[in-house]
Amino acid sequence: MTTSTRDISSGSGRQREGSPWTGLPTIALKELTDQLGSARIRILAALIILTAIGATYIAIQELKQTVAEDPFIFLRLLTAARDPLPSFLSFLTLFVPLTAITLGFDGINGERSRRTLPRILAQPIYRDALILAKFLAGLATLAVMLLALWLLVTGLGLIELGVAPSGEEVLRGLAFLAVTLAYAGVWLGLALLCSVLFRQPATSALAAVSVWLVFAFLWPVLIDVGTQALQLKSLGFQTSGLDVAQLQLALSRISPNTIFGEVALALLHPATRSLGPILFSQLEGAVLGTPLPFSQSLMLVWPQITGLVAAMIAILTVTYISFQRQEIRS
Amino acid sequence: MTDPIIEAHGLTKRYGDTLAVDHLDLRVRRNEIFGLLGPNGSGKTTTILMMLGLTEPTTGQIRVAGRDPMREPLEVKRRVGYVPDAVGFYDQLSAEANLEYTARLAGIPREESGQRIAAALRSLGLDGVGSKQVRAFSRGMCQRLALAEILIRRPQIAILDEPTVGLDPEGAREFLGMIRELKKDGLTVLLSSHLLDQVQTICDRVGLFHRGRIALEGTVQELSRTVLGNSYRIAIEAIGPAVDAALSRISGVSAIEQRDKRRYRVEALRDVRPDISEAITESGGKLLGLTLEEWSLDDIYTRYFERVRQAA
Numbered sequence: 001m002t003t004s005t006r007d008i009s010s011g012s013g014r015q016r017e018g019s020p021w022t023g024l025p026t027i028a029l030k031e032l033t034d035q036l037g038s039a040r041i042r043i044l045a046a047l048i049i050l051t052a053i054g055a056t057y058i059a060i061q062e063l064k065q066t067v068a069e070d071p072f073i074f075l076r077l078l079t080a081a082r083d084p085l086p087s088f089l090s091f092l093t094l095f096v097p098l099t100a101i102t103l104g105f106d107g108i109n110g111e112r113s114r115r116t117l118p119r120i121l122a123q124p125i126y127r128d129a130l131i132l133a134k135f136l137a138g139l140a141t142l143a144v145m146l147l148a149l150w151l152l153v154t155g156l157g158l159i160e161l162g163v164a165p166s167g168e169e170v171l172r173g174l175a176f177l178a179v180t181l182a183y184a185g186v187w188l189g190l191a192l193l194c195s196v197l198f199r200q201p202a203t204s205a206l207a208a209v210s211v212w213l214v215f216a217f218l219w220p221v222l223i224d225v226g227t228q229a230l231q232l233k234s235l236g237f238q239t240s241g242l243d244v245a246q247l248q249l250a251l252s253r254i255s256p257n258t259i260f261g262e263v264a265l266a267l268l269h270p271a272t273r274s275l276g277p278i279l280f281s282q283l284e285g286a287v288l289g290t291p292l293p294f295s296q297s298l299m300l301v302w303p304q305i306t307g308l309v310a311a312m313i314a315i316l317t318v319t320y321i322s323f324q325r326q327e328i329r330s
Numbered sequence: 331m332t333d334p335i336i337e338a339h340g341l342t343k344r345y346g347d348t349l350a351v352d353h354l355d356l357r358v359r360r361n362e363i364f365g366l367l368g369p370n371g372s373g374k375t376t377t378i379l380m381m382l383g384l385t386e387p388t389t390g391q392i393r394v395a396g397r398d399p400m401r402e403p404l405e406v407k408r409r410v411g412y413v414p415d416a417v418g419f420y421d422q423l424s425a426e427a428n429l430e431y432t433a434r435l436a437g438i439p440r441e442e443s444g445q446r447i448a449a450a451l452r453s454l455g456l457d458g459v460g461s462k463q464v465r466a467f468s469r470g471m472c473q474r475l476a477l478a479e480i481l482i483r484r485p486q487i488a489i490l491d492e493p494t495v496g497l498d499p500e501g502a503r504e505f506l507g508m509i510r511e512l513k514k515d516g517l518t519v520l521l522s523s524h525l526l527d528q529v530q531t532i533c534d535r536v537g538l539f540h541r542g543r544i545a546l547e548g549t550v551q552e553l554s555r556t557v558l559g560n561s562y563r564i565a566i567e568a569i570g571p572a573v574d575a576a577l578s579r580i581s582g583v584s585a586i587e588q589r590d591k592r593r594y595r596v597e598a599l600r601d602v603r604p605d606i607s608e609a610i611t612e613s614g615g616k617l618l619g620l621t622l623e624e625w626s627l628d629d630i631y632t633r634y635f636e637r638v639r640q641a642a
Contacts, residue, residue: 018404026434034422115418119476122382122412123435124404328384329375 011098016126022135023125031137036144040102045145048095049152055081055088056153060160072291074165075268076171077157088153089264093257094216096180097187099145101208103138104191106201107131110322113201118328131323135185135192135316142184146177168270168294175298176267182308183260187212189315196323215255223251245277256311266301275300335360335487335518336381341390343376343542350376350543354388359521363513365529366522367627368539374522375415378491381520382412393484408436412478415492415522417472420503421465425456425475436483439467443482447631450481454508476611477508488512490521494528506532526627538631546634557634563602563623564565566594570615580605592618 027185035041063073070076081087108131111117121127150173154165168291190211194204227248252258266272270291274282292300336358343351351373358364366374379385381398382391383406395409419428426447433443447506451460454474459467467475473493480488481537502561510532512519523529530536530550537544538553546553561584566577569592577586577596582605585597596606603620610617 015401017402022404023435026431030431034420114420115414115416116420118379118384118414119412119417119419119432119479120435121384122407122410123432124407124437125435126403227458328379 017123019124020128021132022129023123024129024136027125027129027133028140030138031134032140035103035137035141041141044095044099044102048091048099048145048149051091051095052149052152053156055085055091056156058082058085060089060157063161063271070170071166073161074154074157074164074169074268075270077153077161078173078176079264079268088169089268092149092180093260093264096142096146097212097216097257098185098209100138100142100184100187101205101212102189104134104188105205105208106194107134107138107153107192107195109195109199109201109204112199121328127321127324131192131320133195135188138188139181139185140190142188143181146180150177171294172267172270172297175294176264179260179263179267179301179305179308179310182305182312183256185312186256186308186315189312189319193315193319193322195221196319196326213255219255219257220252223248224314226251242277242279249276253304253307256308259308263301263304263308266297270294272297272300275304333360334358336392336520338377338380338446339390341377341380341392343385344388351380351387355541356537356544356547358518359535361516361518362534363519363521363532365533365536366520366539366544367524367526367533367536367631369524372539372629373489373542374539375402376453378412378486378489378520378522381489382407382410391502408559409485410487410489411485413473413476413480413484413488413490413493415495418475419464419467419472419475422463424461424463425451425467426460428475429479432479433482434595438482446482447478449536450478450561453481454478465616466467470498470505473497473505474476474508477505477512480512485517485521490519492523493521494523494525496572502528510640526631530627531571531621538627538634540635540638545638546630548629550630553627555607557630557637558625562598563604563625564596564598564603565619566606566610566617566622567619568594568610568615568617570610570613572613573610573615576609576613576615577606580609595623599621 010309056077059082062080062082063070063076078088081090100257101158106113108117111130120130154173158164187208191204191208193200194208198204198207230244230247253262262275266275271289273286273292298305334357336356338354338356341351341354341356342349349410354373356377366377368374368462376385380387381394381399383403394406397406397409399406419425420431423431429447429450431441433447434440438446448457451457454477456471456474456478459471460500464472464475479515488509490509494505497505509519509521521529521533535547535549536553538546546556547558566573570576573594574586575586577583577594580598580602582600582602583596583598585592585594589595596602601622603622607617607620
């Protein structure tokens with residue numbers, strides 16, 4: 001990546017004119033059409049729909065046998081699992097980052113390798129519009145897919161279980177969808193960042209998938225090993241088990257997967273009261289196992305939701321800045 | 331010089347330690363075809379990108395259609411059509427869809443763009459393939475498609491970077507003809523090329539690039555006069571025992587070059603053709619051909635930089 005030197009002598013009056021969003025709807029619409037019509041999205045959609053149907057079917061079987069009187073049966077539909085198959089939620093945690101990366105990894109370097117970048121940027125638009133339109137189009141594609149999936153699962157539940165979802169279940173389901181979209185946005189932003197930083201689409205895809213692999217599989221192991229080593233070292237100090245647990249939690253929350261998992265837990269299991277280690281004294285007077293109202297569940301994970309959205313915006317900002325500073329010519 | 335449409339003063343672009351463009355001064359007049367000529371890597375593309383506001387100049391000023399491309403890039407880009415070297419299109423879209431997309435970005439209303447696209451494709455000989463995917467297009471067809479984009483957008487200035495690279499000679503000639511048509515429509519055309527001879531025929535004026543500067547600027551005739559003085563180059567085809575000696579006796583001849591057994595090339599300060607025919611006949615040889623050769627831009631360029639190198 002070559003960055004331009006920016007020692008402009010006449011700094012004043014260099015404010016650029018015209019809206020940075022000129023052309024944004026046009027580009028976003030074109031990108032959306034491309035995304036929805038692309039072969040890769042068809043493959044992914046087929047894969048995801050099949051797993052969704054499979055996971056939901058298993059969940060329905062499970063629910064019919066065990067918890068026939070669960071008040072949140074449509075939420076249980078998303079989280080119930082039977083060995084060896086994971087739940088719909090686990091599938092989603094796996095597939096959402098992959099889909100987001102698939103949609104974004106060749107956003108900018110693809111334009112470069114097709115040699116369309118100079119031609120498009122020579123049109124009366126700013127670079128801002130191009131990068132933002134690509135992000136929005138990706139997000140819209142993901143939103144369509146997620147909504148379709150959720151409706152599919154709910155529809156299957158309606159047919160098989162024969163009860164309608166309650167208002168709160170719908171509310172919680174929609175809130176969960178919105179958070180999943182923010183989670184997807186983080187990975188989409190990362191994929192776009194890789195597409196700006198790496199000239200080869202293959203390298204960019206590999207880089208994005210590596211980050212995902214680290215957070216999905218390696219990160220928990222690393223934290224475990226790391227904190228154990230710390231415990232040994234600090235034998236002389238007064239470190240309680242609580243401190244270590246809190247450190248582990250704080251470290252694991254660097255991973256967007258953990259954050260998303262926590263939000264999903266609180267929203268889909270209304271009985272969840274705390275996401276960290278909790279002392280017995282704090283549980284005094286609590287009626288365990290009773291569901292929290294939606295607003296309280298939302299309060300519980302509000303910091304996580306804010307964090308996800310903030311991470312998405314931060315990554316997008318870095319992407320935006322690196323793209324602005326890049327030279328157009330290869 | 332009245333009313334320059336592109337004007338640069340002391341334009342400089344530095345990439346780290348290398349100076350890509352070094353205090354460049356340039357004026358392009360309205361409705362002329364101006365050629366930015368020079369070898370690869372002499373700063374032509376960087377200059378063009380600065381004109382479009384796609385690269386920030388390190389120092390210096392540039393004004394395109396009376397505006398600063400860094401401050402008002404949208405206004406500048408609305409007035410300038412650009413065909414980059416190695417132009418690319420979206421493969422999976424048809425030619426029409428590609429043009430429709432840029433027409434939309436340029437702010438042309440949908441009702442009008444359809445007509446303009448059809449007309450542009452027709453005038454560039456692409457009318458049968460408008461609905462075909464660009465994937466199947468040859469290099470020459472892509473170049474024409476890029477030119478179609480300019481016809482549709484109707485800018486004041488067309489900037490073409492290496493328009494003939496990758497085209498066969500016939501295709502290049504045809505394409506240059508199409509560029510000449512743009513001038514008739516009132517456009518100012520700025521084109522860059524390293525193929526000096528190929529584009530000299532259509533340029534009203536040229537600027538010869540050398541290491542980030544325009545070393546020479548003017549019409550081809552002007553340049554040849556400045557660099558080569560009033561010298562003539564004459565090609566001779568003759569057989570005989572002492573053609574060489576005969577030629578060297580003519581006054582005014584500054585250089586003689588024997589190209590093969592019967593062909594010679596002479597440089598002289600005046601038109602020495604009558605003297606040559608006389609001298610060869612007198613020496614007992616037979617004159618088979620005698621032509622006054624035009625100096626090409628390549629010659630001018632080579633001569634000039636030979637001299638610069640010798641002076642250094």
